[in-house]
Amino acid sequence: MYEPLVGTILGWIVAVGIALAGLLVILIWKKDRTRKLSYLRLFIQMVSLVGLFYSFTLSLWLMVFVIVIFGLTFFSGRFFCGWVCPFGFYMDIVSLIRxxxxxxxWMLPDRVNRALHWLRYIIAAVILISPLLLGALNFVPASQIHALFLRGPYRPYAILLSPLEPLVLPFTGAIADLGFFDWSISYPYARDIIFYLDVPQVTSIIIYVFVALTLAATFMFRRFWCRFCPTGISIAAANRFNGLKWMPLLHINKVEEKCTKCGICKRVCPVQVTEVYEQKGGNIAPSTCLNCMRCIEMCPYEGCLKMNLAGKTLIESRNWLEPSDVK
Ligand code: SF4
Ligand code: SF4
Ligand code: SF4
Incomplete structure (x- = not known):
């Protein structure tokens, strides 16, 4: 009886919260020259999170999102990772608190960081072939293996979608039920772990350890999970094939003559991409780049780094060290 009222109140709280966050973004935008894009990104991530929560109420959301994310990926690289992904948003909030x-x-040594990026491929491969392994080891009857490919963590598209889960889901069955509506608290991969293990005591412990470890690691290393996230690799993979390299329309572009090798772009990158610093001028599109544009925001040389969309400059670096020179 009270549910429609609670729903309306919650809807208003969300709307007012987004409006206030928008105002805050505008105020910070005016004041802080080095964080304009970062705060705009946080705001867009927050709006996306709310949109995703409501889209979870749609029965077709899984397939719709796979199509949308992959469609966007072909043209915008990992823009989704930098600007939309809820798990990425949680990690950015943790970094903000830190x-x-x-x-x-803390920074990882470059070699370790590169190794973690390679680990993504192994994690994705293990998840994809594990139903076959479980069948081979007789944990799952052979007759049910094909069903596993269609359910839980084994659906190829479930790997893509776990980081998309908002912290509150409009149905029960995640980490804990909220006690009103049919809502529950969730966390990326938690529902997959529940489905996969199906042993209540052990499952809860594993989920809480997973949550604690990922949050603790994120506190010290920015975007820690993104360094080996199997979703990230799936998104990046779309543009790895030679025949498809012409497709991305969104590129970081560097004007070599303006670069002084100050190293700021390398230091501020949340996933420690080194190519922007190391590569000579021109388009730069490493598969590890989230297209978050933090390097462009922080490069202190006018027009040295740009984000181009189909050859047109969307945003370029500004000389924020000398405010009088900032256009
Ligand atoms: S790498 Fe994974 S967790 Fe990180 S932003 Fe992309 S999808 Fe989200
Ligand atoms: S921040 Fe700009 S000037 Fe400094 S190394 Fe990077 S691209 Fe070059
Ligand atoms: S290279 Fe630049 S745009 Fe790419 S992830 Fe690093 S900071 Fe973000």
Whole structure:
């Protein structure tokens, strides 16, 4: 009886929250020259999260999202990772809290970071072939293996979609039920772990350890999970094939003559991409880049780094060190 009222109140809270966050973004936009894009990105991530929550109420959302994400990926690279993904958003919030607490982040040695990026391929492969392994080891009857490919963590598109889960889901069956509506609290991959293990005591412990570890790692290393996320690899994979390299319309572009090798772009990159620093001028599109544009926001040389969309400059670096020169 009270559910429609609670639903209306919650809807208003969300709407007012988004409006206030929008105002805050505008205020910070005016004040802070080095974080304009970052705060705009946080705002877009928040709106996307709300949109995703409501889209979970649609029965066809899984397939719709696969099509939308892959469609966008062909043309915009990993823009989804930088600007939309809820798991990425949670990690950015954790980083923001760390920053506000004055704790410095840690950097992984480049070799370790590169190795983690390669680990993505192994994790994705293991997830994809594990139904066959379980069948071979007789954990799952042979007659049910084909069903596993259609359910839970084994659906190829479930790998893509786990990081998309908002913290609150409009149905029960995730980490904990909320006690009103049919809503439950979730966390990326939690529902897959529940489905996969199906042993209540062990499952809960594994989920909470997973949540604690990923949050703790994220506190010290920015976008920690993104470095080996199987979804990231799936998204990046679309543009790895030679025949498809012409497709992305969104590119970082560097003007070599303006680069002083100050190294700022390398330091500020949340996933420690080195190519923007190392590569000579022209288009730069490493599969590890999230298209978050933080390097462009922080490069202190006018027009040295740009984000181009179909050859047109969307945004370019500004000389934020000398405000009088900023256009
Ligand atoms: S790499 Fe994975 S967790 Fe990170 S933003 Fe992309 S999809 Fe989300
Ligand atoms: S921040 Fe700009 S100037 Fe500095 S190394 Fe990177 S691209 Fe070059
Ligand atoms: S290279 Fe630049 S755009 Fe790509 S992830 Fe790093 S900071 Fe973001």
């Amino acid at each position: 920053q506000k607490l004055g704790v410095k982040y």
